[in-house]
Amino acid sequence: MINIIMEDIDSALIAELRRNGRATVSELASNLGVARATVKTHMDRLLKSGDIVGFTVVTDKEPEAAALTGLITIALEGAAIERVVSQLRNHREITSIRTTHGVWDIIVEFGVSTVVDLDNVLAMIREQNGVTRTETSIYLRNRL
Incomplete structure (x- = not known):
């Protein structure tokens, strides 16, 4: 206690x-x-x-639901942030969108079934006008 x-x-x-x-x-x-x-x-x-907006469940079986999970950091040019965030919200593979201060402007969490699905998400992000650079990290396991 x-x-x-x-x-x-x-x-x-x-x-x-x-x-x-x-x-x-x-x-x-x-x-x-x-x-x-x-x-x-x-x-x-x-x-x-609004400090707490919801609750979630994390299971050991998470890889069965989304075989690949992780985050994508995104750098933008100009005032593209609202437009890019608006586009990202339309994709069910994206589970969280955070704006940041620093080298990266946006951090996106994702969950996909296959590497091909991840490639499609990355292509969609990179096609957004104003996206200058991305970096992807895949989660391996939760050690909490």
Whole structure:
């Protein structure tokens, strides 16, 4: 059991949910060393504010659903970000789109069944006007 300062509850709660998005309020309270009512209040507020937008399930069988998962980092020129993000949202193989600050402008997570599907996703991204460079990393296994 961890003793948590009140200001840190949101961060600790989000970290616990990242480890186990299906944890019960009781389990979360026990792990954080706070009352169930405290967890419920913070979780409700985080959901209402949009700091938590959903929950997901991660399984050992993930490769069966998407044989290849990973991320693609994308560098852009000019003001292409909104247009490119808008196009990326239309592809079911793309599971997450994040804008960043640094060398890369966008980081995209993907899940595909075959190498050919990955090649098609990469071709689609590289065809977008304003994309100057991409780099792809394939996830091997989750070590959380």
